[in-house]
Amino acid sequence: MKVAIKEDILKEEDRIGARNREVLHKHGVTAFNLIGSPGAGKTSLIEAAYRQLLGKAKIGVIEGDLASDKDTVRLKKLGLEALQINTGRGCHLSPGMVEEALSDIPLDLIDILIIENVGNLVCPVSFHLGEEAKIGLVSVAEGDDKPTKYPLLFREAAVVILNKIDLIPYTDFSREAFYQGLRVINPTIPVIELSCRTGEGVGEWGEWLIGYCQNLYERMKPENGN
């Protein structure tokens, strides 16, 4: 006999992700899901955000890695609230892993939570962890064809960060090809070019984060409905 199911396969994951989002809202925390390849500069981007937002907003971090706590040690040295999740063989963070981590992070002490996903441009995109927005990070060293090869991330992200622009003169990276590839996937997505190493462009990154949170608070004010 045939039994119709008609259900989303990830509905349980989505339910946990939505619950995480509620918990974060309750504590006034805006979460971002940072997705990029290994070595693109995810941890450096978080360090840059911390420096840019000093005195303006407090950042907490969940670090997702297959193994090791190197990135967490690095962030804690700066004074960030950071918590490590080791996924073992898992190629992405799951909403359940983040749910557990949320109970160990002092949410009342932070304004922004950056969830650094496992380095990967495909798998993390399908799992909503409770974030308000996905941040797509690519670096010059990876080549200019990433948007074309990994369309869903660049379709769903709220912003694209292009890191390591100081390396452009030394590589075959073509800005024109990069933007051409990106614009057919997502014609309106904002792009921030920066170099975490030289500091160029990181001010804009900090402003984007603050601006996003401010827009969100405006939209969520009770007098605006919803």
Place this chain on the structure above:
Amino acid sequence: MHEWSIADNLVKLVVKAVEREGLASVSRVVIQVGVLRQVIPESLEMAFSFLAGETAIAGAGLEIEVVPLKARCRDCGAEIREGEFIFICPACGGFDLDILSGKELFIDYIEGEKGRQVSGKQ
């Protein structure tokens, strides 16, 4: 490799459905996967068969229907069916698209035999 997580969720949902419907065995599980999910069907099949092997649905065959990308332009209403991932309306150049298909991760139906040995009510 997100195929493992997808398979894990899928097996749990099918096992629940089997209990709910009072099935003794499941022969087919039919799912839809949108192209944008970049799932490798062989990997998903392998993960499904491995994870199902330890449950009441061991031996069930997985059929994956890959759903192509389809979108509609909100400005001019043109429908877009592209082999490639292009999110600009070819008719009017508009950017405001409604994605109609291509993002599915969806169980359509299962096929199995009714039986007594399952504990679910029916």
